[in-house]
Amino acid sequence: MDPSLLHRKVAIVGVAESDIGRVPHKSKFQLSAEASKKALDEAGLTKDDVDGVFTTIITEGGQFSSMMMAEYMGITPRYTDSTSIGGSSFVAYVEHAAMAIATGLCSVALICHGSTNISDRGGKAGPVSGASHIFGPAQFEEPYGVSTVGSYALAAARHMHEYGTTSEQLAEIAVATRHWASMNPLARMRDRITIEDVLNSRMIASPLHLLDCCLVTDAGGAVVLTSMERAKDLKKRPIAVLGTGEAHTHRMISQMPDLTQTAAKISGKLAFERAGVTHADIDVAEIYDSFTITVLLTLESLGFCKKGEGGAFVSGQRTAPGGDFPMNTQGGALSYTHPGMFGIFTVIEAVRQLRGECGPRQVPNAEVAIANGTGGVLSSTGTIILGRE
Template structure:
């Protein structure tokens, strides 16, 4: 994968959210809207697209079905499903396909409308209702996904002395970013005490430490570095990208305090030829506060076991050592079920300097890190304003 570094760039991004969390339109329409918006952002059209990646339609051939709906016939498609890690994985695969000459312009798209479906009285099948979980976990009162993350948080607290106040600070700092984002679903500031008194959903996870359930969509356009130089917006070059997975069921996680990010993170940094010190802004999947803390450790921003003091210092807050989740994240901005695409959209906007009150000054390197399943899979993407750094 060494030849992939700097060979591709993200040239268009778009996302769609709603002030009340509901976007009550057919899924295909929402997907098409956000795809066209991302292409418009890049100064491209559907005629330029020869690759498409998506996995969220609930059918086996979703990427093919979507290309039919859009009226295109791409030579490269990918429907690999690793939950919230899928979209960083797609950037990795798209960059590799572009470097190999198998595609030139790839669109990555995600859309989901769980709140609108709930209003219509629809019931999903439950993505966690696998035969293994139904046999070995559900009978023991496991409520997924939150119970799995609560297990990880309890273990981290027990082994490393991480405190509820430190985890709560992640939610507080994330909400601070949301107050600066007029599109965020939750914009009222909160305190550590607010988090700790919001009630447990699965001890030690409090309500305000758990992601939203909203409707939303996002799209990312990836093309060759050569073509990117002549398009509408400054490119965000793919410097490093890697993915990893370690388990499906939380009962099979090798170590509740170590995620696959311990593999994907170092691999992405190695490809990029960078270290964590080079990163100006991080967009970490914040399905729960513990997800963020584990990612920071596994990616190398702090040592294993030191995540609590690190986040407790306000490192992720506006003006902090490592600004993170600058939209307000899945905790306060939006969370339609998989937040990975939105991490990439915001990373690109930060590198372009388009984020107004939440802009991280001088951001030149951004890291987007998705997590899928129950800490099961990760994808790490490092983007930069220059093809070589």
């Protein structure tokens, strides 16, 4: 692909989250729609400007999601996308939307997400499907008690085995992320924690402790994109899409080619090439942190450090406020919010950091940001690199 094809052609012009945390009185449809309204408002656009809709899993079973949300909001799109690759979907949608806008297939793209994950199930993480009879390839995993945390634990155990990574190093990520959350009034968990707190928290699936795991919350989020040309007339400072990439390597954890490397190895390389920037150019990183191990594997796979060196990379609170690698600056899925799929919130925070809107948690002079979503069980990734225009 010609790196110039999408480079700076498309801008993110609106981002918003809905009420987040525990919001039992609002449906997931309402959370998605309210976030959409706020994101359109800050851009100075209305729903009638939207001609591209991107969303998933809003319906039971996930089918027809873009139709459902477009109908709910009274939108008639001429570009529609319900690609469903897990929490990374909403980052991959940035690539899809940029392509659709750059080629004229749509002019204003709305990416939206809503979930009442905690209100729906009382805050308990459940099985992959919850079904009693398993059809399809999942019948070779679910009868053995596989779960999301169990799958990620297998990756963590293998990384420790191959590279000597320690629980203390994984805990560094949780501690740094909570430090950022302490500076975000919207974050669900704001009390500072220590490495010992993480190590002393209940073991869920060895080697992952409770505090290595993301939250379960309700939340909605939305991102609005349009052409850079049109963006310059809108209310917010446009944030340019510099480069994007997406990939997936498997669906089930037992089929992952290498438990210590994610598809970010592919999507990240594409995003950097297309953006025409290097790792040294990245001022702030928003890395989907479903579990601490997700971050460590992603940093390695994106090439911020060599394979196996992720533990050393995050040590000494390097990703915390004041560290030289500011990461997950809103408090991440570990401490800010996690409605089952977090990808859209990595995009929202990256945009806010580049606009300079983050108050006490603002990374000074952030000009280039990376956001990386991971979906499934380390299965899929979407990587985007954004920059100030």
